[in-house]
Amino acid sequence: MSTVIKNGTVVTHDLTYEADVLIEDGKIIEIGRNLSGTDELDATGCYVMPGGIDPHTHLEMPFMGTYSSDDFESGTRAALAGGTTMVVDFALPSPGQGLHDALKMWDNKSTRANCDYSFHMAVTWWGEQVFDEMESVIKDRGINTFKHFLAYKGALMVNDDELFASFNRLSELGGIAMVHAENGDVVAELSAKLLAEGNTGPEAHAYSRPPQVEGEATNRAIMIADMAGVPLYVVHTSCEESHEAIRRARQQGKRVWGEPLIQHLTLDESEYFNKDWDHAARRVMSPPFRNKHHQDSLWAGLQSGSLSVVATDHCAFSTEQKRFGLGDFTKIPNGTGGLEDRMPMLWTYGVATGRLTPNEFVAVTSTNIAKILNCYPRKGAILVGADADIVVWDPKKEKTIAAGTQQSAIDYNVFEGKKVKGLPRFTLTRGHVAAYDGEMRTQEGHGNFVKRAGNTATNKALSSWKALTSPRPIERSGIPASGV
Numbered sequence: 353m354s355t356v357i358k359n360g361t362v363v364t365h366d367l368t369y370e371a372d373v374l375i376e377d378g379k380i381i382e383i384g385r386n387l388s389g390t391d392e393l394d395a396t397g398c399y400v401m402p403g404g405i406d407p408h409t410h411l412e413m414p415f416m417g418t419y420s421s422d423d424f425e426s427g428t429r430a431a432l433a434g435g436t437t438m439v440v441d442f443a444l445p446s447p448g449q450g451l452h453d454a455l456k457m458w459d460n461k462s463t464r465a466n467c468d469y470s471f472h473m474a475v476t477w478w479g480e481q482v483f484d485e486m487e488s489v490i491k492d493r494g495i496n497t498f499k500h501f502l503a504y505k506g507a508l509m510v511n512d513d514e515l516f517a518s519f520n521r522l523s524e525l526g527g528i529a530m531v532h533a534e535n536g537d538v539v540a541e542l543s544a545k546l547l548a549e550g551n552t553g554p555e556a557h558a559y560s561r562p563p564q565v566e567g568e569a570t571n572r573a574i575m576i577a578d579m580a581g582v583p584l585y586v587v588h589t590s591c592e593e594s595h596e597a598i599r600r601a602r603q604q605g606k607r608v609w610g611e612p613l614i615q616h617l618t619l620d621e622s623e624y625f626n627k628d629w630d631h632a633a634r635r636v637m638s639p640p641f642r643n644k645h646h647q648d649s650l651w652a653g654l655q656s657g658s659l660s661v662v663a664t665d666h667c668a669f670s671t672e673q674k675r676f677g678l679g680d681f682t683k684i685p686n687g688t689g690g691l692e693d694r695m696p697m698l699w700t701y702g703v704a705t706g707r708l709t710p711n712e713f714v715a716v717t718s719t720n721i722a723k724i725l726n727c728y729p730r731k732g733a734i735l736v737g738a739d740a741d742i743v744v745w746d747p748k749k750e751k752t753i754a755a756g757t758q759q760s761a762i763d764y765n766v767f768e769g770k771k772v773k774g775l776p777r778f779t780l781t782r783g784h785v786a787a788y789d790g791e792m793r794t795q796e797g798h799g800n801f802v803k804r805a806g807n808t809a810t811n812k813a814l815s816s817w818k819a820l821t822s823p824r825p826i827e828r829s830g831i832p833a834s835g836v
């Protein structure tokens with residue numbers, strides 16, 4: 353059995369052309385004119401693009417005394433509804449837990465995934481066991497990305513000595529370092545002071561995490577990564593201070609990538625000043641939403657290439673869960689949803705406004721991250737031999753975002769009421785049509801784990817440079833006799 357996508361315009365990160373796409377056994381087998389197959393999908397008036405890849409999700413994540421409400425089933429269903437065909441989730445060991453132990457837990461949860469997925473490994477504590485297991489996580493499990501939290505003091509946060517040790521180990525093994533860049537010590541101090549002064553509401557979450565805490569931590573991580581000789585990926589870049597550090601590092605030739613979220617690009621800090629406690633608390637996430645100055649900086653970064661990827665950090669908590677923080681903003685579970693809305697929101701606020709070209713849209717939602725994570729061109733490509741993870745995108749299709757019609761398990765949507773123009777007509781996950789003109793036809797358990805080998809081209813380039821420039825003793829003849 354084969355499927356042909358007919359009469360569409362193929363849009364990739366570098367090309368736009370009219371062609372049909374023929375699929376068999378989950379792969380693209382031919383691209384050309386006048387193709388035929390057993391099943392036909394009509395793409396007249398549509399763009400045929402690589403399915404989105406969201407490299408930053410937290411599905412069923414244990415966090416702040418509860419679990420995020422979307423699991424691998426509802427989360428990947430939401431992804432497919434919005435044109436995303438692969439998610440990358442974070443496996444988080446609890447303190448003292450081994451990396452492989454934590455991965456077993458994530459393996460169990462992910463059996464229900466409707467689309468392909470991969471994992472990043474989090475380094476939440478440091479010791480010999482973590483040092484040792486990192487090797488097999490990369491070589492046997494095919495996980496080449498390791499996240500470090502510089503925030504969440506007393507929980508997930510690692511200190512600078514641990515960060516440097518882990519970055520050095522990754523440099524040796526050919527891994528990629530990731531950071532949540534906020535200065536956790538300063539956030540803890542500011543939070544305690546705000547609470548003592550009677551600032552208990554959700555707006556104080558934003559006051560406790562000003563752009564400076566993010567700028568400082570981003571810059572620190574960049575410098576530590578540079579000394580270790582490891583590539584660095586900065587997650588949820590939300591402000592000019594952090595973007596500026598990334599931009600400068602890239603201009604200096606450092607291997608650093610920045611990832612803004614669709615929430616930070618399109619929602620601002622005024623959400624926290626809403627008189628309705630629930631409204632404000634539902635939008636509590638770290639880093640918090642910023643103002644227009646920061647949003648313009650992020651858009652400019654995507655346009656100029658100093659920022660590389662748009663993600664969601666999908667970590668959805670219900671209103672009931674958010675209310676754990678009534679009377680104390682530090683207890684509001686941090687996180688917002690966005691998996692279903694990332695692509696339509698970015699198209700509406702990016703492509704339709706002229707901030708991004710359709711090719712740039714494909715680059716920042718799919719191809720760039722496939723290259724960074726080392727799964728391109730299996731993912732992120734419309735090429736013969738690639739997985740048939742495809743979105744047939746109708747630029748004229750419209751809807752108003754509403755919690756009542758979403759796939760996510762929670763009872764609200766941070767984009768509620770936003771009108772989007774540009775939606776999937778069909779979303780295909782390895783050839784299976786999981787979203788058919790608004791109707792969900794997902795298959796629970798269809799998703800496969802995507803292995804990603806370490807020692808990428810970027811790792812090799814960095815280690816060659818490191819070897820060439822590393823400190824070495826100067827050979828001298830005629831060493832003076834000691835003493836005077």
Ligand SMILES: NC(=O)NCCC(=O)O
Pocket residue numbers: 410532636637638639665667686687688
């Ligand atoms: N971002 C957020 O507030 N929650 C999810 C965990 C994280 O990425 O920091």
Ligand SMILES: [Zn+2]
Pocket residue numbers: 532587588638
């Ligand atoms: Zn984070």
Ligand SMILES: [Zn+2]
Pocket residue numbers: 408409410665667
């Ligand atoms: Zn996150």
